Amino acid sequence: MDLSLTAEQEAFRDAARAFLEKEAVPHRQEWDDRESIDLGIIPGMAELGFFGLTIPEEYGGLGGDYVTYVLGMEELGRADSALRGIVSVSNGLVGKSILGWGTEEQKREWLPRIATAEVLGCFGLTEPGVGSDAGNLRTRAVRDGDDYVIDGQKLFITNGTWAQVALIFARTGGEGPRGISAFLVPTDTPGFTAREVTGKLGLRGQATAELFLDGVRVPASAMLGGPADQDGPNGEGQGFKVAMSSLDKGRVSVAAGCVGLVQACLETSVAYATSRTQFDRPIAAFQLVQDMIADLSLDADAARLLVWRCADLLDRGEPVGLAASKAKLYASEAAVRAANLCIQVHGGSGYVSDYPAAKFLRDARVMTLYEGTSQIQKLIIGRAETGINAFT
Ligand code: FAD
Numbered sequence: 001m002d003l004s005l006t007a008e009q010e011a012f013r014d015a016a017r018a019f020l021e022k023e024a025v026p027h028r029q030e031w032d033d034r035e036s037i038d039l040g041i042i043p044g045m046a047e048l049g050f051f052g053l054t055i056p057e058e059y060g061g062l063g064g065d066y067v068t069y070v071l072g073m074e075e076l077g078r079a080d081s082a083l084r085g086i087v088s089v090s091n092g093l094v095g096k097s098i099l100g101w102g103t104e105e106q107k108r109e110w111l112p113r114i115a116t117a118e119v120l121g122c123f124g125l126t127e128p129g130v131g132s133d134a135g136n137l138r139t140r141a142v143r144d145g146d147d148y149v150i151d152g153q154k155l156f157i158t159n160g161t162w163a164q165v166a167l168i169f170a171r172t173g174g175e176g177p178r179g180i181s182a183f184l185v186p187t188d189t190p191g192f193t194a195r196e197v198t199g200k201l202g203l204r205g206q207a208t209a210e211l212f213l214d215g216v217r218v219p220a221s222a223m224l225g226g227p228a229d230q231d232g233p234n235g236e237g238q239g240f241k242v243a244m245s246s247l248d249k250g251r252v253s254v255a256a257g258c259v260g261l262v263q264a265c266l267e268t269s270v271a272y273a274t275s276r277t278q279f280d281r282p283i284a285a286f287q288l289v290q291d292m293i294a295d296l297s298l299d300a301d302a303a304r305l306l307v308w309r310c311a312d313l314l315d316r317g318e319p320v321g322l323a324a325s326k327a328k329l330y331a332s333e334a335a336v337r338a339a340n341l342c343i344q345v346h347g348g349s350g351y352v353s354d355y356p357a358a359k360f361l362r363d364a365r366v367m368t369l370y371e372g373t374s375q376i377q378k379l380i381i382g383r384a385e386t387g388i389n390a391f392t
Contacts, residue, residue, distance in 0.1 A: 003308065005067070012049070012064075013071040019048055020079035028080040031205035032359055035198060037082055039162070042117050045083070050076070051091045052115030055099060060112030066311035070256035074304070077260025078267075081363040082205030084260070088253035089158045090114060094121025094167050097246045098184070101225045101238070106184060110165060122163035122187075123250075124154040124211055125243050131156075132376050134169070135177035135240055139213060141170035148172070148223070150183065150216040156370070160209025161194045163187055167224065168213065169243055172236040180239035182224040191216040202362030248321045250371050251328035252310040258331035258367050259303045265335075265342035265360055266296040272346050272355070283345075292341045299338055303331035322384050329377035332367035339364040 005013070023041050031037040045051065053069045055061025076084035095114045098106055113119035130137050139152025150170050157166075166185045173179030185192060194209040225238030270293060273284035283289045306327035313320045339361035343350030350357040368374045379390045 003305075005071070009065075009068050009071060012068050013075060016048060016050070016072055016075040017078075019044065020075055020083075024079040024083055028082070028205065029353055029356070029359060031080070031082065032362075033204075033353075035200075035204045036207070037080070037086075037205040041083070042086075042120075045087070046115075046117035050087045051095075051117040053091060055091070055095055055111055055115045059099070059107055059115065061095075061115040066252070066314040067308065070252065070259075070307050070311045073253050073256035074260040074263065074307075077257030078264045079260070080205065081257055081261055081367075082203050084253075084257035085158050085203055085206045086120070086162075088250060088257065089123055090117070090119075090121040090163070092253045093123040093246045093250045094165065096249050097123075097167055097182070097224060097242055100245060101182070101242050102184075103221075105221070106224065110184065113164075119164040120159050120162050122157050122159040122166045122209075122211075123246070124157050124160075124166050124168040126156050127153055128155045132373060134243065135180070136175070137169060137171060137180065139168065139170040141172050141181060141183060143172070143220070144217070147217050147219055148183065150185065150213045150218065152213050154211035154213075156197065157194075157209045157211050159207055160211055161196050161207045163194075166192070166211065167242075168211075169239045170213075172239075177240035178237050180243075181236045182239040182242040183218055183222045184224055185213075185216060185218055185222065189216050189218065200366075202359070202365055204362075244321075247371055248324045249314070251324040251377075252307065252314070252320065254367060254371050255303065255310070255324070255327040255331035256307045258328075258335040258364070259300060259307055261335045261360060261364055261367075262296065262300045262303055262331070262338040264356070265338035266293070266300050268356055268360075269293055269296055269342050269345040272349075276347075289345060292345055296338050296341055299334040303327070303334045306330050322381065325372070325377040325380040328371065329374055329381070332364075333374060335364040335367050336361070 049062040052061035053064050053072055057063045098110050125134050127137050141148040141150045166187050168183045168185045171179050172181040191214040193212045197208045225242045273289050274282050276283045310320050310323045310327050342357040346355055346357045349355050383389050
């Protein structure tokens with residue numbers, strides 16, 4: 001087993017870090033205060049390749065392996081989790097769903113523009129009435145001639161007010177997961193509106209939205225996961241599989257971002273602990289402070305190794321679902337622990353926005369909630385270990 005990085009992987013990580021240190025880190029608190037990143041950073045991120053990682057070159061992407069992808073997500077998480085979320089959703093959840101499930105026409109239509117961030121994608125699964133129980137979603141798509149007409153509402157949708165394309169999960173059939181289909185909906189389609197959710201605890205630089213679909217008409221060719229040779233009639237009924245396979249990879253993205261967040265907490269804590277003096281000594285000289293630093297260092301390594309295992313499985317084309325749940329569970333809980341410790345190391349200074357520790361904690365807090373809460377990850381792991389499905 002060789003955990004060393006190739007020269008290309010190191011070069012990408014170093015370029016990503018240098019770019020983000022210059023273009024993101026100095027601005028992240030201001031973006032957080034005003035509840036929006038400066039969208040002017042997106043083209044630079046796209047030029048570096050963030051939005052095209054693992055999208056094949058023939059579709060305008062950078063190609064590249066999943067190890068490079070998780071290195072990129074780690075660097076984004078280290079700099080600003082709000083930026084990481086934008087990329088994870090557009091490239092990860094939407095781009096990779098199109099790559100995995102799309103027709104050739106859909107791939108050619110959307111992937112080159114997603115890879116360059118000319119188009120941002122959003123992923124519309126959660127609704128006001130369903131989050132963890134996404135298989136019971138209520139948004140409906142009804143066939144009308146060559147079209148589908150979609151009606152419903154989505155909640156907490158990352159990139160929702162910025163996206164040009166929304167991957168919308170809607171019910172085309174009966175109850176439960178098998179009645180769900182997925183549609184690629186251009187957000188300028190009549191009847192589609194997005195309303196910003198403001199006042200979030202963290203990830204404030206990132207747009208989060210409520211989506212309203214009111215008689216949104218799309219051609220049947222907008223369905224993702226067809227064609228008609230699969231489970232349901234007219235290619236219907238693949239949506240839940242599309243969503244779950246996207247979330248497997250999405251959880252790797254979130255986990256990798258959390259590794260970056262833990263790493264940022266470690267580096268920030270070391271910098272503070274070695275410069276802050278109490279009792280005539282740097283506080284880093286106190287064993288109880290070193291205890292916190294050691295916990296941070298261990299969590300960064302442990303979470304990173306779980307994430308790298310996922311990248312390795314993905315690069316070898318092996319199933320990643322269970323490993324992704326473990327990585328997401330561990331890394332997200334570690335991010336919350338790390339941000340808490342980072343504040344503790346900073347004392348009172350950790351509680352104000354002059355230092356990044358408080359933002360780290362606010363950003364970390366959502367990681368155990370979205371893309372499957374920690375409880376949901378435990379049920380997935382428990383199901384694998386016991387053979388008993390607690391979801392049904
Ligand atoms: P619920 O499902 O109502 O859960 C509430 C509590 O009950 C949790 O503790 C949960 O673990 C627990 N619980 C539920 N069911 C079980 C069970 N069977 N066993 C044990 N405990 C259980 N969604 C999208 O579709 N696209 C996005 O881009 C997106 N971005 C988001 C961005 C942000 C900032 C936030 C906050 C959310 C985002 N979400 C998005 C939604 C997110 O995925 C959901 O909030 C999450 O899945 C949890 O669903 P819920 O909020 O409805 O909570």
